[in-house]
Amino acid sequence: MDSYYVATFYSTNYALKCERLLKNKDIDIKLIPVPRQVSSNCGLAARLTPQNLPDFMELYKEGLVEVEGLYSVEQEGKKLSFTLLEQE
């Protein structure tokens, strides 16, 4: 079983800002199209590994990144299950 996190944003610019702030900390997150299982105002989402999550949460708590929703994703074979962790 594979697990990761997906963050959604209000705008592409927020997604790009989040990517840049994490990159500045040498953390590579991947921007992806929003998975169909979740709805979002913006077409871009960020995919985070469990290792990335603490740094991401730090930026989020400091108010430096604005997030629409944060989901944990469990992947078993072809099946993905999304759990909402945080919502603005």
Added chain:
Amino acid sequence: MFHYMDNAATSFPKPEEVLAVMEHFFNNTGGNPGRSGHRLSLKSGEIVYETRDLLAQLFNIEDPLQIVFTLNATMAMNMALSGLLKPGDHVITSSLEHNSLARPLRYMETKGVEITRISCSPPDFQISLEELEQSIQKNTRLIALMHGSNVTGTIFPLKEIGKIAKKHSLYFMVDAAQTAGAYPIDVQREGIHMLAFTGHKGLFGPQGTGGLYIDPRLKIESFIRGGTGSLSEEDRQPDFMPDVLESGTPNAMGLAGLSAGVKYILKEGIDKIRGKEEELTFFLLKGLKEIDGIKVFGEESVKRRMPIISFLVDGVSPSTVGEILDDEYNILVRVGLHCSPWAHESMGTIPEGTVRVSLSYFNTEKQVDNLIKALKEIVKEEVETS
């Protein structure tokens, strides 16, 4: 070869990286920034974001998303004034302003906005801070000023003006068209609420790029609404920055070029750029002073002025001087009023204006020398002047 000395109009040449980055964008990136989910749209969005990020570094702006991209400084100032001012508001400005601020203010006057112009008189054309503070009224909302003059080269003391704005709870808008990239600017230290800049002068970007920084505590109304790539199911404009003020596809390739210009400035260091420009200004001022029959305007100390120098030649009209320099010496300067009737009114040089030489980091001492030699010949009438 020619000597280009009209950098206050637009800088030339630019660092070669600027074209290289634009070419790369043209050949490889192409996508519409932030509109689609595919990789080229994403890449384009990242490039535009990086440009915001670099400008935020340069001006010490905390949140890059508080920068709105525009076509130029003119559009930025129109956006700021029309989005902030209401009938009955009072604005304080200076008598050196470029038409890009003077004209929108004159227009807003017809809509019930009150204006006070603080005079800037010879010899240094500096603003009087006492007069500025005394002109504050109950309905004063905004101090709107240029940082560096495109005619006299005067540099206004932003930090002191910012303090006055803060003390009286006024907004402070700065036109940094002539100083961005060439003189240090720190929006936090200087207490600037809105900073208008243009990409094609000291920032070494292409024409058609510019922007407005807006303090996060300040909300201004948009005068243009449309697609942003965000909240697409909504037919109302998003209220978050920069989308609230940034509708329609931006000049992404131009902004890529601007990012290379700003990177170049950050790499060279603004102090080094400023140092070189001060040196060239020193040589130019010294050379001009030695020529009898030339009247130079403005501040004498290079520390307190931009590398922009206006002068008159006795008995020869500015337009004739410009023509001779271009035709006989391959030296390109700008003559006339420089889009700044207010400034020339202050100098008493209406209607003919002045000859203006404006230097950049890429000019050389040798070029300045050649200009001085040419002017000496013109003054001695060794070339035909009529």
